[in-house]
Amino acid sequence: MGTLLFDHPAFDGHVTPPGHPERVDRLVAIREALAAPEFAGLIRREAPDCKDTDLSRAHPQAYVDRVAAAIPGEGWVSLDADTHLAPGSLEAARRAVGGNLAAVDAVIAGEAANAFVACRPPGHHAERETAMGFCLFGSVSIAAKHALAEHGLTRVAVVDFDVHHGNGTQDLLWDEPGTLFISSHQMPLYPGSGAPHETGAHDNIMNVPLAPMTGGAEMRRAYSDEILPALDDFAPELVLISAGFDAHLEDPLANLNWTAADFAWVTAAICDVAEAHAGGRVVSTLEGGYDLAALGASVAAHVGVLMERGA
16 A cells, blocks of 8 residues: 655754754755655655644643744754753644644555655644643644544654653553653653653553664564553554654764664554554654764664555
8 A cells, every 4th residue: 555755844844043953954854765766665655734623632832832832033042951942943843733634544444555754843742731842732642542533543652762752642641541652762861751650541551661772573572562552451552653763873952773775564463463464554743863873874774664564
């Protein structure tokens, strides 16, 4: 059935201050990597805008209005030391949500086997009423809630292999019994959450901290021994991936030692579970990854696996 790729020029309008790691060049690197001949078969679509009612699945309207009101006419506005708004940031963040929703709709409708949403800003640190960690809206959490509410699913899993804990996704799905959120992440590291005892209101949160300098072999053991069995037991009808590539050994913001081959392995392992329970339905969205060469290579490895499984 093929693999969908969602992108949009508006993502380039989220311009961050000079020297900021979450920058437009990240998508430039990804687009260049996915322009290679082996990716010619991708089904490319533009990410649509979302509706306020979509955002309201995770964020109160007052919060959405507050973000919108803070958008500057030029330059930047800082919401905190890490999270900034430019004139194009609101459209970019809304289309990040919209791209995820459109990907879920298309995959569930059978228009494609799976999808990758190449969007920015990322979303997994955005809490219910707090923008943080480069993130404004909880894109993946909203997509999970959308799948439950609009498609009648009862079990949606989110697997987050970004090097930073997805505190926002955890916050937004904490009391959502139809979901399972699993995060592997370096600890100690920003944002400081993600301990194993944080298990959610319905025992639906699983945190697997990894020590600094953890490499691919240790990661594969953690997934094989803990994460994949839990995901399999949950028997998801849809798997969403928060695909951060900042666990790469070249990434400047953390200290894990994964390679592009490790991202390919973990993608294939997650797809195995999706094939067993969800008809292979996987929607992945870009989170972190800040070394441009490593990001391009890792996304290429990740999307290559999705294409193999979607063929």
